[in-house]
Amino acid sequence: MVDSVVEKFRRRVAVNVIEQEPLSSYTSFRIGGPAEILYTPEDEGDLVCAVRAARRLGIPTTILGNGTNVLVSDSGVQGIVIRLLEPSRRPAMEEGLVLVKAATPLASLLEFAVVRSLEGLEYLTGIPGTVGGAVYMNAGSFSQAISTHLAYVELLDRKLEHVVKRHEEIDFDYRYSEFQESGAIILGAAFDLDPGDQTLIRATAERVRTEKRAKQSWEYPNAGSVFMNPPTTYAGKLIEEAGCKGLQVGGAQVSPKHANFILNLGDATAADVIRLMDIVVQRVYDKFNIRLTPEIRLVGDFS
Ligand SMILES: Cc1cc2nc3c(=O)[nH]c(=O)nc-3n(C[C@H](O)[C@H](O)[C@H](O)COP(=O)(O)OP(=O)(O)OC[C@H]3O[C@@H](n4cnc5c(N)ncnc54)[C@H](O)[C@@H]3O)c2cc1C
Incomplete structure (x- = not known):
């Protein structure tokens, strides 16, 4: 029965599907049993199709970013684990905002900001997740959180509708975002960063990195x-x-x-x-x- 559902999913979503894949290789803890199906979408269209297919087939879905804030159970995960990580994704500037996809590593966003002399995110240096994982967790360090300079989030809501939510419409708190309860899938985010001095921004990032290396x-x-x-x-x-x-x-x-x-x-x-x-x-x-x-x-x- 389960196999036939997996087969149906495979037929709808032909590529980047691996069955019974140990998740220990996809988490920073290096712990975790297999995903019944591990799926890595190539873009947002693929992601939406896969989630739709899974919903129709009644298969549960679990989102994974870079796996740096999770403990996966020894028995693994039933259904589909959707891994949103695209190391080659680059942020872009549009109307004064930095736009970035959820699957982009946070480090790429931070480097993009430094190169353009934009300040506000440098205290997040050394957090090894994706932008989506960071927004979901409202990740932060040195009293700064990713939500501070967030302009808006693009997401897929429970009805699989593409929604844009402005910062002031989103409930954030310490290591909390409303997405932990809403079940939304974060697709991307836009950040409103301040112009700054590149040398100072880079120096702060280096100091944060050095302090974290010494303590962690x-x-x-x-x-x-x-x-x-x-x-x-x-x-x-x-x-x-x-x-x-x-x-x-x-x-x-x-x-x-x-x-x-x-x-x-x-x-x-x-x-x-x-x-x-x-x-x-x-x-x-x-x-x-x-x-x-x-x-x-x-x-x-x-x-
Ligand atoms: C060495 C080390 C240092 C760290 N330092 C810090 C630190 O200083 N500050 C800090 O806050 N954290 C820190 N972390 C924890 C972690 O890196 C962050 O929480 C990070 O933001 C998680 O991102 P991720 O992509 O790895 O998410 P994952 O671990 O893959 O997922 C975390 C949660 O987010 C959900 N999720 C991920 N992407 C999406 C998405 N696109 N849509 C919806 N849900 C999603 C997942 O379902 C899961 O519930 C550290 C971790 C390590 C290993």
């Missing part, structure tokens, strides 16, 4: 900060003070360098990471009466 753990696969910061303090500080640095479950370890990072030492499973997260949450709660909430997104079946 890059030596083992990870997904960045695992927990959100509570309103008045840093999650990493609480985790460290609760004595969790270096704590290990299977192949997953709380980074000895940055306590809010969990590292895959080589053979970690999603179950190891979840178990370790549970222990960290409990220890922090016992010591500070603060319940940490995950920043990373769980993809697949964790029941």
